Amino acid sequence: MSERVQLRQAKRLVIKIGSALLTNDGKGLDEVSLGLWVDQIADLVADGVEVVIVSSGAVAVGMNRLGWLRRPGQLHELQAAAAVGQMGLVQSWEAQFMRHGIHTAQILLTHDDLSDRKRYLNGRSTLRALLDVGVIPIVNENDTVVTDEIRFGDNDTLGALVANLVEADGLLILTDQLGLFNRDPRKHADAELVAERMASDPELDAMAGGGAGTLGRGGMMTKLRASRLAARSGAFTVIVGGRIEKVIYRLRQGDVIGTLLLPDQSRVAARKQWIAGHLQTRGRLTLDAGAVRVLRLGGRSLLPVGVTSVSGRFRRGEMVSCVDESGREIARGLVNYDADEARAIAGRSSQCINDVLGYISDEEMIHRDNLVIV
Ligand SMILES: Nc1ncnc2c1ncn2[C@@H]1O[C@H](COP(=O)(O)OP(=O)(O)O)[C@@H](O)[C@H]1O
Numbered sequence: 001m002s003e004r005v006q007l008r009q010a011k012r013l014v015i016k017i018g019s020a021l022l023t024n025d026g027k028g029l030d031e032v033s034l035g036l037w038v039d040q041i042a043d044l045v046a047d048g049v050e051v052v053i054v055s056s057g058a059v060a061v062g063m064n065r066l067g068w069l070r071r072p073g074q075l076h077e078l079q080a081a082a083a084v085g086q087m088g089l090v091q092s093w094e095a096q097f098m099r100h101g102i103h104t105a106q107i108l109l110t111h112d113d114l115s116d117r118k119r120y121l122n123g124r125s126t127l128r129a130l131l132d133v134g135v136i137p138i139v140n141e142n143d144t145v146v147t148d149e150i151r152f153g154d155n156d157t158l159g160a161l162v163a164n165l166v167e168a169d170g171l172l173i174l175t176d177q178l179g180l181f182n183r184d185p186r187k188h189a190d191a192e193l194v195a196e197r198m199a200s201d202p203e204l205d206a207m208a209g210g211g212a213g214t215l216g217r218g219g220m221m222t223k224l225r226a227s228r229l230a231a232r233s234g235a236f237t238v239i240v241g242g243r244i245e246k247v248i249y250r251l252r253q254g255d256v257i258g259t260l261l262l263p264d265q266s267r268v269a270a271r272k273q274w275i276a277g278h279l280q281t282r283g284r285l286t287l288d289a290g291a292v293r294v295l296r297l298g299g300r301s302l303l304p305v306g307v308t309s310v311s312g313r314f315r316r317g318e319m320v321s322c323v324d325e326s327g328r329e330i331a332r333g334l335v336n337y338d339a340d341e342a343r344a345i346a347g348r349s350s351q352c353i354n355d356v357l358g359y360i361s362d363e364e365m366i367h368r369d370n371l372v373i374v
């Protein structure tokens with residue numbers, strides 16, 4: 001095991017940075033380290049990698065700005081600190097990335113947003129649009145409207161959900177330890193670093209059970225759970241020490257640092273398996289003979305022009321069945337338009353979508369990554 005190809009080949013990464021690391025253990029925002037990570041992320045971007053950052057630290061930065069020495073016990077005080085600190089956090093990210101001429105965008109999400117299908121799809125479109133124009137989204141929880149996350153301090157899960165959302169190749173979790181150890185290294189001097197495992201390996205649970213540091217809240221257990229969540233969309237996870245010199249650069253080179261947790265299956269395989277196993281469909285698209293032929297060739301998207309009729313009531317992102325003119329099912333997949341919109345653009349070339357609907361979200365009725373031939 002001399003190098004890690006996964007990191008060398010990655011095209012889209014989510015990088016999650018925890019509070020303990022970002023705020024130098026509560027001594028205010030660690031601008032020096034932040035600048036060094038930004039330099040390395042700018043190199044990744046120059047190398048063609050799309051990056052989303054999940055940044056914790058709002059509460060810690062807010063406490064520092066407000067001169068609060070101890071983490072407040074009241075939730076509304078934590079929320080106030082997060083609101084103050086979020087300003088400092090995004091200002092710093094923005095200023096550092098501007099040195100490289102890279103724009104950033106603030107995205108505040110809740111777990112609920114990601115379990116609501118419509119919001120999930122809207123979030124996904126926004127993130128994709130930002131990545132398409134070379135902007136780095138800086139994501140944190142929306143601590144003003146939810147409290148579970150600040151109580152449990154679970155930006156690790158948010159990182160994994162974002163990795164699912166943007167279909168990242170990998171999730172990098174930068175933390176204050178060198179990686180996942182077989183026991184909590186703060187309590188056991190002889191703890192050994194785990195280099196590589198399958199994320200699903202049940203032996204990892206006992207290793208990660210040691211609780212969190214003083215500032216971060218999730219500990220290794222939430223990082224392990226995050227890796228399993230990320231694995232569901234085929235993403236690998238690396239848990240690694242954010243203070244290792246040139247950490248992101250070295251990971252990109254394929255250096256064996258931190259802990260690599262691997263998914264059981266590839267990104268597209270994971271997605272296709274999920275689609276194939278999803279029995280409930282919301283509607284039906286009838287395809288002309290040309291579209292049937294093209295889909296059967298494999299690896300192709302379904303365009304509106306090949307659809308002759310649309311039945312059922314479905315929303316963008318829901319599962320529909322694709323049938324030939326005799327009603328035989330050919331494929332199923334996640335449709336890019338609501339039923340009424342799909343009806344309006346059926347049989348039309350993709351260039352007409354804007355004229356018919358007044359906007360265009362996707363050229364395809366169903367993208368090939370979201371389509372399974374049956
Ligand atoms: N097996 C383990 N390996 C590494 N760290 C562990 C382990 N078990 C518990 N920990 C603790 O998890 C902490 C990191 O989690 P956390 O404090 O939530 O950081 P972050 O703010 O980066 O999310 C470490 O400082 C360490 O004390």
Ligand SMILES: N[C@@H](CCC(=O)OP(=O)(O)O)C(=O)O
Pocket residue numbers: 017018019020055056057058059060082140141143149150153154155156215216217218219
């Ligand atoms: N969203 C909050 C809390 C998130 C949090 O503590 O997460 P982490 O440090 O990654 O375990 C914040 O930005 O302070």
